[in-house]
Structure formats: structure tokens, C-alpha cells
Amino acid sequence: MGVVALKLSDTTLGRVMCRPKGVIAGTWLILVVFVAVFAPYLTPYEYDIQDLPNAFRAPDAAHWLGTDEFGRDMLTRIMYGARTSLSVSTIAIGISVFCGMCLGAASGYFGGRFDRAVTAVIDLTWSFPEILVALILVAIIGPGVTGAMVAIGVAYLALFTRLTRSQIMAIKSETFVEASRSLGASHGHILMRHLLPNTLAPVIVAAMLATGDAIILEATLGFFGLGAQPPTPSWGGLMSSGTAQMFKAPWIIIIPGVAVAVTVFAINLFGDALIHALDVRARVRES
Amino acid sequence: MLGYFIRRVLVLIPVSLAVSMVIFSIIHLIPGDPIDNLLKIGAGPEQREIMTARYGLDKPLAVQYWIWLSGVLQGDLGTAIVARRPVADLIAQALPHSLALGLCALAFSTFFGIVLGTIAALNRDRWPDQLIMTVVLLGSTVPGFWLGLLLILVFSVWLGMFPVSGARDWSAMVLPVLTVGLGGTALVARVTRVAMVEAGQRDFLMLLHAKGMRPARIQLRHVLRHALIPVVTILSLRIGWILGGAVTVEVVFARPGLGTLLIKSLNQHDYPVVQACLLILAMAVMLGTLAGDLIQAAMDPRVRAAL
Amino acid sequence: MLLSVKNLSVGIGTLTLLESVSFDLAKGEIMGLVGESGSGKSLTALALTGLLPLIGGRVTAGSLEFDGTDLATLPKRKLRALRGRRIAFITQNPMTALDPVQRIGPQVDFVSRTHLGLDRKEARARTIELLTQLRIPQADTICSAYPHQLSGGMKQRIVIAMALAGNPDLIVADEPTTALDVTVQAQIIHLLTRLVRERGLALVLITHDMGVVAQACDKVAVLYAGRLAEQKPVHALFASPQHPYSAALIDCIPREGMAPGSLTGIPGNVASATAYPAGCRFHPRCPRAGAGCDTKVPVQRGLSDAGTVACHYPLNGALDV
Numbered sequence: 001m002g003v004v005a006l007k008l009s010d011t012t013l014g015r016v017m018c019r020p021k022g023v024i025a026g027t028w029l030i031l032v033v034f035v036a037v038f039a040p041y042l043t044p045y046e047y048d049i050q051d052l053p054n055a056f057r058a059p060d061a062a063h064w065l066g067t068d069e070f071g072r073d074m075l076t077r078i079m080y081g082a083r084t085s086l087s088v089s090t091i092a093i094g095i096s097v098f099c100g101m102c103l104g105a106a107s108g109y110f111g112g113r114f115d116r117a118v119t120a121v122i123d124l125t126w127s128f129p130e131i132l133v134a135l136i137l138v139a140i141i142g143p144g145v146t147g148a149m150v151a152i153g154v155a156y157l158a159l160f161t162r163l164t165r166s167q168i169m170a171i172k173s174e175t176f177v178e179a180s181r182s183l184g185a186s187h188g189h190i191l192m193r194h195l196l197p198n199t200l201a202p203v204i205v206a207a208m209l210a211t212g213d214a215i216i217l218e219a220t221l222g223f224f225g226l227g228a229q230p231p232t233p234s235w236g237g238l239m240s241s242g243t244a245q246m247f248k249a250p251w252i253i254i255i256p257g258v259a260v261a262v263t264v265f266a267i268n269l270f271g272d273a274l275i276h277a278l279d280v281r282a283r284v285r286e287s
Numbered sequence: 288m289l290g291y292f293i294r295r296v297l298v299l300i301p302v303s304l305a306v307s308m309v310i311f312s313i314i315h316l317i318p319g320d321p322i323d324n325l326l327k328i329g330a331g332p333e334q335r336e337i338m339t340a341r342y343g344l345d346k347p348l349a350v351q352y353w354i355w356l357s358g359v360l361q362g363d364l365g366t367a368i369v370a371r372r373p374v375a376d377l378i379a380q381a382l383p384h385s386l387a388l389g390l391c392a393l394a395f396s397t398f399f400g401i402v403l404g405t406i407a408a409l410n411r412d413r414w415p416d417q418l419i420m421t422v423v424l425l426g427s428t429v430p431g432f433w434l435g436l437l438l439i440l441v442f443s444v445w446l447g448m449f450p451v452s453g454a455r456d457w458s459a460m461v462l463p464v465l466t467v468g469l470g471g472t473a474l475v476a477r478v479t480r481v482a483m484v485e486a487g488q489r490d491f492l493m494l495l496h497a498k499g500m501r502p503a504r505i506q507l508r509h510v511l512r513h514a515l516i517p518v519v520t521i522l523s524l525r526i527g528w529i530l531g532g533a534v535t536v537e538v539v540f541a542r543p544g545l546g547t548l549l550i551k552s553l554n555q556h557d558y559p560v561v562q563a564c565l566l567i568l569a570m571a572v573m574l575g576t577l578a579g580d581l582i583q584a585a586m587d588p589r590v591r592a593a594l
Numbered sequence: 595m596l597l598s599v600k601n602l603s604v605g606i607g608t609l610t611l612l613e614s615v616s617f618d619l620a621k622g623e624i625m626g627l628v629g630e631s632g633s634g635k636s637l638t639a640l641a642l643t644g645l646l647p648l649i650g651g652r653v654t655a656g657s658l659e660f661d662g663t664d665l666a667t668l669p670k671r672k673l674r675a676l677r678g679r680r681i682a683f684i685t686q687n688p689m690t691a692l693d694p695v696q697r698i699g700p701q702v703d704f705v706s707r708t709h710l711g712l713d714r715k716e717a718r719a720r721t722i723e724l725l726t727q728l729r730i731p732q733a734d735t736i737c738s739a740y741p742h743q744l745s746g747g748m749k750q751r752i753v754i755a756m757a758l759a760g761n762p763d764l765i766v767a768d769e770p771t772t773a774l775d776v777t778v779q780a781q782i783i784h785l786l787t788r789l790v791r792e793r794g795l796a797l798v799l800i801t802h803d804m805g806v807v808a809q810a811c812d813k814v815a816v817l818y819a820g821r822l823a824e825q826k827p828v829h830a831l832f833a834s835p836q837h838p839y840s841a842a843l844i845d846c847i848p849r850e851g852m853a854p855g856s857l858t859g860i861p862g863n864v865a866s867a868t869a870y871p872a873g874c875r876f877h878p879r880c881p882r883a884g885a886g887c888d889t890k891v892p893v894q895r896g897l898s899d900a901g902t903v904a905c906h907y908p909l910n911g912a913l914d915v
Binding site: 120124126128129130131132135136138139140212216219220223224225226236239243246247250253254257260261264265267268269 | 302305306313316317424425427428429430431432433436437439440444524527528530531532534535538539549550553554558561565568569572
Binding site: 489490491492493494495496497498499500501509512513516586587588589592 | 683708760
């Protein structure tokens with residue numbers, strides 16, 4: 001079982017990387033993750049040391065991406081910002097995927113009153129824009145990294161619950177599951193060994209794409225001052241502080257935005273390649 | 288059709304009740320005593336008593352909800368803490384701005400999304416398709432507020448074509464509509480393309496060709512007609528998404544709409560206003576979905592038959 | 595001859611799916627086109643109606659002469675003007691043949707409005723008249739109904755009405771009853787053949803049901819794996835089939851007085867187009883296969899009973915030459 005799974009993932013990744021789209025997108029993502037993880041060793045300056053005489057410096061040799069209103073190096077802050085943005089969005093989506101799969105699997109597998117309740121709540125939140133759900137939650141939890149993570153996580157809960165539920169519903173009546181049940185397998189065994197592994201491919205793709213959206217959402221919360229609080233740099237926060245200086249130093253807002261756009265674009269391209277490689281187009285789209 | 292409409296509206300009632308409960312409970316979910324959240328810092332004990340009596344905060348939750356809901360149904364949305372004015376007034380001032388932006392952006396994205404999606408589908412896998420789809424993908428990976436900032440930078444600051452912010456006349460609408468609309472266009476174009484391709488594989492097209500119908504007419508009168516059904520579904524489901532975009536974009540352009548009011552109130556912990564804004568936005572989302580369902584029913588006789 | 599198909603070959607991509615098929619059809623004649631699925635029946639129908647491009651196919655050789663013009667080389671526009679007007683097509687599955695979001699009336703009206711130049715009112719009057727002839731009760735209410743409100747048999751009548759609406763000379767019907775209930779099948783076939791006979795039209799009736807052929811057709815062409823096996827008048831085919839495949843098809847019809855369990859099928863399956871056997875394509879399944887069957891392609895030979903057969907060892911040996 002383990003060997004087979006490993007082989008499958010090898011070929012899947014192989015197939016993704018065979019496409020030029022996949023290679024370019026993958027390279028950028030690896031680069032961003034690398035920078036985010038090793039930011040303290042890579043950055044030319046400290047992210048929070050102010051250097052007022054050097055404020056508002058346009059990009060030059062000393063500061064490749066210029067400096068902000070306090071003279072802090074933008075490149076450094078972007079690199080640290082990647083750290084915040086990526087960790088918030090991936091952890092948020094991680095929470096979302098985990099809770100969504102549990103909820104979706106339970107409601108799809110057991111059905112009944114529980115399923116109806118879950119479906120009702122999910123349908124309710126589904127039509128509401130993620131940004132509104134996240135704003136409400138931040139209002140409750142309070143701004144900051146934790147607040148943003150939980151808010152984004154809950155905002156995407158509906159997506160993964162729906163997806164998992166529909167997948168489980170689709171395969172739970174298939175012959176191999178029936179056969180396993182008639183052989184006396186427990187609910188836990190059927191769920192863990194048969195149903196959940198089969199829902200994994202579309203969930204992975206959806207999680208990939210949702211991470212892109214989550215980065216935008218995190219940036220939006222940050223832009224409104226509801227994300228990571230200063231002096232911790234985040235991409236949204238950088239743009240937020242840049243608006244006041246927009247006419248004087250446009251690079252302060254342009255650069256973080258480009259970072260967000262390119263990263264989310266790369267995630268989407270990679271996700272596209274993944275869809276082709278896993279051949280799950282129809283399954284991802286139906287939810 | 289009338290029966291369908293009535294049934295569809297009846298379904299909305301429990302949903303709106305559920306939504307109102309969630310919004311009502313925000314005030315109780317926020318850490319701290321609800322009274323503190325409803326009062327300005329430094330309010331005296333007598334104000335505290337007035338507030339407690341007004342909201343029935345000493346009564347059970349269900350009663351409190353009832354007091355709040357009956358107030359809302361009569362148009363009493365409470366008093367803003369910071370502005371010290373009826374929340375209904377604030378909303379009445381903000382709503383037209385948001386409505387104008389939202390509807391214009393919706394019209395913009397629907398029109399251009401369908402046109403671009405159709406062009407892409409008709410040229411599937413050739414260069415117009417690839418070009419449109421790449422631009423569309425790019426459009427959906429850019430944060431709305433940032434796009435707004437860029438547009439301001441280019442068109443207002445550098446080219447001086449439109450005002451930077453505000454809502455004085457139509458020219459102040461152009462950039463916000465463009466900002467919200469581009470994201471929506473990306474969504475609609477993507478859905479239209481997929482729906483066109485799928486509708487183009489339907490069996491009944493064979494008979495249309497067999498009847499001697501012109502291919503152009505088949506594409507526009509039949510394929511596009513079918514493709515629009517899922518497009519309307521997605522649009523109605525994602526109408527809130529466009530509204531959500533409007534919320535953030537309003538702030539960027541300093542338009543005095545609901546979004547600006549919401550964000551400001553969130554930052555000022557002015558919870559009665561937050562509740563009211565969320566209520567209005569939720570209603571807009573529900574009405575949008577309703578409108579979408581009705582249009583869909585008008586377009587597809589099978590939907591009418593099913594419900 | 596109204597229709598004269600000569601050495602017609604049809605290909606999709608690099609595959610040749612229909613090879614050198616020839617037959618003639620006169621006005622007022624009904625020809626059955628039979629064979630198992632994959633034998634090329636539907637491709638022939640699409641070739642006759644000029645719809646091959648829709649499935650990515652094309653005529654690779656031969657000619658389709660319809661009233662003196664070759665359909666294989668006719669430009670698209672002229673072909674389109676013929677379709678629905680002089681050549682009508684009845685598609686396979688009535689359940690999915692109609693546009694589900696358009697009312698029945700306009701779908702039928704389209705044909706007479708486009709091809710006969712009738713205005714809205716005249717076209718509707720004609721539609722109602724046609725529907726009534728097809729024994730559809732309350733034709734005017736049916737006109738404002740949507741397809742999902744009608745039964746399968748009713749939908750197929752609508753499709754037939756569309757075919758008749760342009761006053762065609764030739765109707766091509768591709769398994770018009772396969773998707774319908776058995777009881778409705780007979781009705782529809784009866785109705786279709788009656789109307790065709792009344793109007794003196796030519797009909798190519800594609801079916802895999804030899805019973806239908808016996809009941810409705812004047813002549814029959816048997817296709818096997820993209821090639822013509824045998825063609826002749828219906829009575830002659832049933833009286834003395836020459837090709838072992840025709841004989842086997844006839845043997846598949848249940849008859850009165852048969853012992854239970856004595857109904858036999860044809861052993862094996864039609865080879866796929868990517869792996870046709872050499873020589874006669876039927877030889878792996880043929881009880882009479884002998885020397886040369888697996889190497890030499892049999893040619894069409896004339897028969898004394900006004901038909902042709904392509905077999906090295908025909909059953910009754912009634913060859914003309």
C-alpha cells in the first residue's frame with residue numbers, strides 16, 4: 001500500500017513538472033517557500049530597524065526594492081512578509097482542510113439529521129463571500145495573526161466540507177465499499193481505508209487553489225489593519241502602510257502587490273497542472 | 288412561474304432568520320460584557336442602565352433576540368456609538384453608493400465576462416482563447432484593493448483622468464467599477480467558456496445542423512443560450528463575491544458606501560453599525576441569489592418543473 | 595435514381611471506418627441498412643446528410659450522387675440548403691434530440707420558415723397540420739410544451755414532423771426507435787413508413803432489428819465492419835441469404851414454433867476498427883470460412899435475384915456469374 005502510494009505521488013509530481021507551466025510555477029513557489037523559511041539568514045537588513053534618513057529611497061543598489069517611510073529595507077520586509085503571509089494562509093487552509101474533511105466525511109457517510117444540519121449551515125455560509133465571513137470572525141476574535149488564521153480557516157471550511165461530502169456520497173455506495181462492509185469492516189476502517197483516500201486527489205487540488213485565495217484574503221485583512229500587527233511585516237500590511245505614501249513612493253505598494261499576484265498566479269498555474277496530472281477536473285469543478 | 292416565485296421566497300424566511308441570529312449573536316461572542324461593547328468608553332452608570340434596558344440585556348437571550356429583531360423589522364437598527372446617530376441613517380446614506388457600484392460592476396462583469404468567455408470558447412485552444420484565459424487568470428490572482436490602488440496610480444495620479452477618490456459624480460465611479468468589475472469579469476469569462484464548451488457537445492445540436500441551421504445561429508441562439516444557464520447559477524451564487532469585492536474597493540477609493548462604513552466601524556468597535564452593515568450585505572446576497580434563481584427558472588423550463 | 599452511392603469510404607483521422615460502400619435508392623423506396631454496432635451504419639447516415647465534419651469525419655473516396663449532384667464535393671453552404679429541405683435526418687435518441695429550453699412549436703416551425711419561406715403564422719399552421727397527421731392529439735397545446743413534458747414516443751413524432759416539414763425527397767432515419775419502448779417502436783415505424791409511402795419519399799432506415807426490416811423495407815443493405823456484405827430486395831434476402839453474416843442475422847430473429855433455447859446469437863464480436871482482420875473481416879466468426887478467406891478481400895458479385903454479395907463461399911451459390 002505504502003509503496004504504491006509513493007509511486008503514484010512520484011509520477012503525479014513528475015507529470016506536473018513535465019509541463020512548462022508546472023516547472024515555472026513550481027520553481028517560483030519553491031523559491032518563495034525557501035525565502036520564507038530562511039528569511040533571517042537571507043535578508044540584507046533587519047526588518048524592524050528604522051533608518052529615518054534613508055526613508056523613501058527608490059530602488060537602488062543598496063536597497064534593491066527601495067525603503068519605506070521609516071527607511072526600512074523593502075526587500076527585507078517582503079521576504080519576512082512572505083513568512084507571515086505563507087504561514088497564515090497555509091496554516092489556515094490546513095485547519096480548513098482537516099476540519100472540512102472530518103465534517104464532510106462524517107456527514108456524507110452517516111447522513112441523517114447530522115448531515116442535514118451540516119448541509120444547512122454550509123449552504124448558508126457558501127453564498128457569503130469569504131471576505132465577509134473573515135471580517136465577522138476577525139471582529140469576534142480580534143485582529144492579529146491568530147485571528148486572521150482562524151478567520152480564513154473558517155471562511156474556507158464550507159468549501160472543503162462540501163467537496164469531501166460530495167466525494168464520499170459518490171463513492172460510498174460503490175461495490176468495493178459494499179463488499180468491504182459485508183465482510184464486517186468497521187465504519188472507521190471503511191472511512192480511513194476506502195473513502196478518505198479516494199477523496200484526497202480533488203481535496204489536494206482544491207486546497208492548492210484555496211491557498212492562493214487565502215493569500216489574497218490574508219493580504220486584504222492585512223490591508224485593513226486586521227491581519228498581522230506592526231511591526232511584523234505581512235504583504236497586506238506593507239501595502240496598507242504604503243497607501244499613505246502612494247504618491248511619494250509608489251513602490252511601497254506596488255512591490256508587495258506584485259509579490260502576492262505572482263505567487264497566487266504561480267499557485268493557480270501549478271494547481272492547473274496538478275488538475276491535469278491527477279485528472280480530477282470534473283471532480284473539483286462539481287463543488 | 289408565480290408559484291415558483293412564492294415557494295422560493297418562502298424558503299428565504301428560515302434562512303434569513305438563521306442569518307439574523309448569527310449576526311445578532313456577534314455582540315455576545317465578542318470577548319467582554321456586551322454592554323461594554325455597546326457603550327462608548329467612559330460611559331456613566333445611568334447610560335449603562337439605559338442601554339441595558341433598551342437591549343433587554345438582563346433578559347434571557349431569546350427575549351433579547353426578539354427585541355432586537357422586532358426593532359430591525361421596524362427599521363430601528365439601534366444607535367451608532369461613535370457617531371451617536373441612528374444606525375438606519377448611516378445605512379441610508381451609504382447604501383445608494385454601494386448599490387450603484389455593485390450594480391454597475393455586476394453589469395460590467397456580466398457583459399464583458401460573457402463576451403470574452405464566448406470568444407474564448409469559439410476559439411478553443413487557439414491563440415485568442417489562450418490569451419483571454421491567461422489575462423483572466425491573472426485578473427483573478429490580483430487582490431482587488433491592490434488593483435484599485437494601481438488604477439488610481441496610473442489613471443488618477445499619472446494620467447490625471449479620473450478623481451482619486453470620493454463619489455461626487457460619474458467620473459469617480461469609473462475606476463471603482465473597473466476594479467470590482469475586472470475580478471468579476473474573470474470569473475464570468477471562465478464559467479462562460481467552460482459552459483459553452485460543454486453545451487457545444489450536447490446531442491440536440493446534431494438535429495439543428497440536420498435542419499440546415501447556420502452554424503453561427505446554432506452557436507448564438509442555442510449553445511450560448513444553454514451556456515448562460517450555469518453562468519447565471521454561478522453569478523447568483525457568487526453575487527456576494529462581487530459585493531465582497533465592492534466592500535474592499537470602496538475603502539481604497541474612499542467611497543462613502545457600506546464597505547467603508549463596515550471597515551471603519553470594525554476598527555472603531557462600533558458593533559451596532561457592524562451588525563447593521565452585515566445584515567444589509569447578507570440581505571443583498573440573499574436577494575441576489577433569489578434573483579439568480581428566478582432568472583434561471585425563466586431560462587430553463589426544467590428548473591420550473593423540478594420545484 | 596434519386597440516390598446513388600458509389601464506393602463510399604469514410605475516415606476519421608487516419609482510420610478508415612467505412613470502405614467502398616455502394617447502393618442505389620429510387621424515389622418511393624425504403625431501404626434498410628442493417629448491421630451490428632460499429633458496422634458503419636451511422637457513419638453512412640452522417641455522410642448522406644453531410645454531417646460528418648461534426649464528428650471529425652470526412653468522405654475519403656467515392657461519391658454520393660443525390661438527384662444528379664455529388665454530395666461529397668458539394669460546398670458547405672449548398673449542403674446546408676439541402677439539409678432539412680430535400681434531405682431530412684431523424685436522429686438516434688429522441689430523448690436528447692430536441693433543445694430542452696425551446697418550446698416544441700418553434701423547433702418544428704424553423705424548418706418550414708427557413709426552407710419553404712413561410713411566415714410565422716403559416717409555419718405554425720403547417721406544424722399543427724403535420725403533428726395532427728402524426729396522430730398527435732391537441733397539436734396546438736403540444737406546440738407550446740417543452741420537450742421534457744413529452745414522452746419518448748411523442749418526441750420522436752416531433753422529430754419526424756421536423757423531417758417532413760421541409761417536404762424532403764429523402765429521409766435518413768438513424769435507429770429511430772432504439773431508445774423507445776417496444777410497444778411504441780412498432781407504432782413509430784408504422785407511422786413513419788406510412789407517411790413516406792403516402793408521399794412517395796425515399797427512406798434510408800438504419801436499424802439493427804431484422805424484424806423491422808422485414809416489416810417495413812423494400813430492399814436491404816447488410817453492413818459488416820465498415821464493408822457491405824450483401825444487398826438485395828428484402829424478400830430475396832429472407833428467402834435465400836447468400837452471405838453467412840446475413841443468414842446469421844436472420845437466424846437471430848425469434849420465430850413461431852421455435853424450441854425454447856434454440857435462438858442463437860453470432861459467436862464473437864465485431865472487430866474494432868483499429869484491428870480489423872485481413873481478408874474478409876467476418877472470417878473469424880464465419881462458420882463457412884475456408885481457404886483464402888483470411889487473405890483475400892471478397893469483391894461484390896452480382897446475384898441472380900437482383901443483389902450483390904461479397905463472399906468467397908456464398909450460401910446458396912445463386913451467383914449470376
